[in-house]
Amino acid sequence: MKQFFLLLFLLTFFFLYKNKPHLSPLSAPISPSAVLNSSSPTPTVYQPIEIYNPPKVKPADSYTILFIGDSMTASLGENFDELRKALANTYPNKVFGLFNYGFGATNIFSVEDRLTKESNYLGKTIPAALDRYFDIIIIESFGYNPLSQYPRGVGLTHQTETLARTLSMINKAKPESLIILMSTIAPSKRLYAVGTVSFSSEERTKQAEERMAYLENHIAYAQKHNFPLINVYEKSKDKEGNALLKYINSNDHIHPSAEGVKFISEQIAEYFKQNEVLPK
Numbered sequence: 001m002k003q004f005f006l007l008l009f010l011l012t013f014f015f016l017y018k019n020k021p022h023l024s025p026l027s028a029p030i031s032p033s034a035v036l037n038s039s040s041p042t043p044t045v046y047q048p049i050e051i052y053n054p055p056k057v058k059p060a061d062s063y064t065i066l067f068i069g070d071s072m073t074a075s076l077g078e079n080f081d082e083l084r085k086a087l088a089n090t091y092p093n094k095v096f097g098l099f100n101y102g103f104g105a106t107n108i109f110s111v112e113d114r115l116t117k118e119s120n121y122l123g124k125t126i127p128a129a130l131d132r133y134f135d136i137i138i139i140e141s142f143g144y145n146p147l148s149q150y151p152r153g154v155g156l157t158h159q160t161e162t163l164a165r166t167l168s169m170i171n172k173a174k175p176e177s178l179i180i181l182m183s184t185i186a187p188s189k190r191l192y193a194v195g196t197v198s199f200s201s202e203e204r205t206k207q208a209e210e211r212m213a214y215l216e217n218h219i220a221y222a223q224k225h226n227f228p229l230i231n232v233y234e235k236s237k238d239k240e241g242n243a244l245l246k247y248i249n250s251n252d253h254i255h256p257s258a259e260g261v262k263f264i265s266e267q268i269a270e271y272f273k274q275n276e277v278l279p280k
Contacts, residue, residue: 047168048225049167052167052226052227054226054227055176057277058135060135061093061095062095062096064096065098065138067102067137067138068101068115068139068140069142070105070106070144071104071105071255072102072140074102074104075255080098082262083268084098086265091278091280107145108142108159109147111142112169114129115129115130115169115170130170130173135178136177136179137178138180138181139179139180140182141181141182141183143218144187144211146210155214180227183215185232185243185247185260185264187207187254188208188248189208190205192207192208192211192254195252196253196254216233219233230268247259
């Protein structure tokens with residue numbers, strides 16, 4: 001009996017082996033680059049805007065404005081209380097949707113992700129800016145978070161190139177939306193970061209001047225390429241070119257004081273009024 005089962009097993013094994021399917025080899029190997037190239041999207045090329053032609057904001061009962069910046073923009077508040085008051089004086093019959101994309105401790109390199117990807121900031125999930133509708137987008141200078149990892153000239157070049165790409169990206173995605181650049185309040189060379197960081201007087205001046213360079217580069221870019229500019233920076237200085245301390249928070253000597261927030265908000269509303277940015 002055992003010999004019978006052994007013989008049966010051997011016959012079954014031989015039958016299966018002889019009739020197993022044979023796979024034909026590929027006629028030619030597929031290179032890894034061919035696989036990658038077949039599925040990888042072509043990167044979008046953004047040409048810098050040499051001369052911006054600002055679109056007219058269409059008449060409406062309500063307007064949506066997005067603000068992109070660092071903690072200086074965040075200081076205007078999630079609800080923009082002061083700005084709402086200032087806008088109400090000029091546009092009493094309009095409703096405003098104001099959205100703050102000001103994230104503390106971020107530099108200009110972070111803007112592209114903020115535009116195109118969902119963000120998580122202070123425990124809140126915030127949709128990509130370009131996924132939203134907006135009539136106006138205001139891009140602040142990020143001057144208080146300079147690219148200090150580079151020599152000054154190199155950092156300013158990176159700022160210019162990144163700003164150019166960012167603005168081109170926005171214009172391509174939202175050609176009917178108005179882009180405005182904004183510079184925030186000037187830093188104090190004498191008191192910069194007093195109460196926050198223990199700098200020598202020389203280092204305070206150096207730190208303030210670095211931030212001023214980035215603010216001024218932002219302003220120069222707007223002027224060169226015809227972007228609308230809310231120049232809070234120049235208006236926050238006295239006749240000698242020193243920062244007006246009433247606009248700077250006395251606790252950290254960096255961010256806007258309550259009066260500074262009101263001043264920035266009034267400058268935005270005044271710019272809209274003087275330049276007839278919004279139809280009444």
